[in-house]
Amino acid sequence: MVARAFGASSFILADVKDNEVKDAVQKISASWGGKFDFVMEFPWKQVVNEWRRKGRLVVHLTAYGENIETSDVMTKIRAANKDLLVIVGSQKVPGAFFSSEVSDYNVAVGNQPHSEISALAVFMDRLYDGRELGREFDDAKLRIVPQKHGKRVAKSGKTGNLEQQI
């Protein structure tokens, strides 16, 4: 959901199969719009190798990498101007993730321990200079109408549009 909300075009859940996650992500897209692919089961090495073979970049988010704020790593990634595969793992990832055979860049969203999902959100927010948070999603059945106070959604359906306080 974070990848989708922050502007990714797809999400690859490598090595494992989890239909619950897949269903949840597809339900979100069906209601809230946008095109977002969810792929799973492929081994991570295959995903990475195919990506690199096409000359695209792999970015690994890890607290051990180059600091997103104090180093020039974001400048270099932006200057490369290539499609990115962003890899995030759980607490223990394969050592190879840190090597130059897998990751072109190891990027640290701060060098303090926190959460992979937050690292992904902040990385993407900075990559897109915040623009991704203002965009509209195509074919949305549900759309939030931002409010100072309270909750309001707009629903699009066969019978037209309905805006309601919830």
Place this chain on the structure above:
Amino acid sequence: MVARAFGASSFILADVKDNEVKDAVQKISASWGGKFDFVMEFPWKQVVNEWRRKGRLVVHLTAYGENIETSDVMTKIRAANKDLLVIVGSQKVPGAFFSSEVSDYNVAVGNQPHSEISALAVFMDRLYDGRELGREFDDAKLRIVPQKHGKRVAKSGKTGNLEQQI
């Protein structure tokens, strides 16, 4: 962990008691440094009321609020220049969170569903203009030495400092 890494001075886990979370947060601070308070069990209403009585601001992060990117809500919050209590809930929060009696501002880190923890990270990253991700933590026993590839930590102990590849 996200609150700490992104520059908060303390975390209040309202209404519930969870010693596992408390221990985990305190262990992180003991190893990685910095002063970070963890408080729990107080009812949320009491926390909010005391905070507001002191004339401080309450910000509720919710997808239903004013968009952080396309509205002027961050400008207003920065201009107020007051201490902030940032409240985030799980999927279902009390309706009162959205009212002006509780929240001075309802801020949406995008109006798409994603995760509370990512919303907190991005909100704080923007609030501090990214500076929080470059700061050092006092009294750290463990410190990451950022690397382009590989993992390196510096350990401070009674026997001096040791830097090692891990």
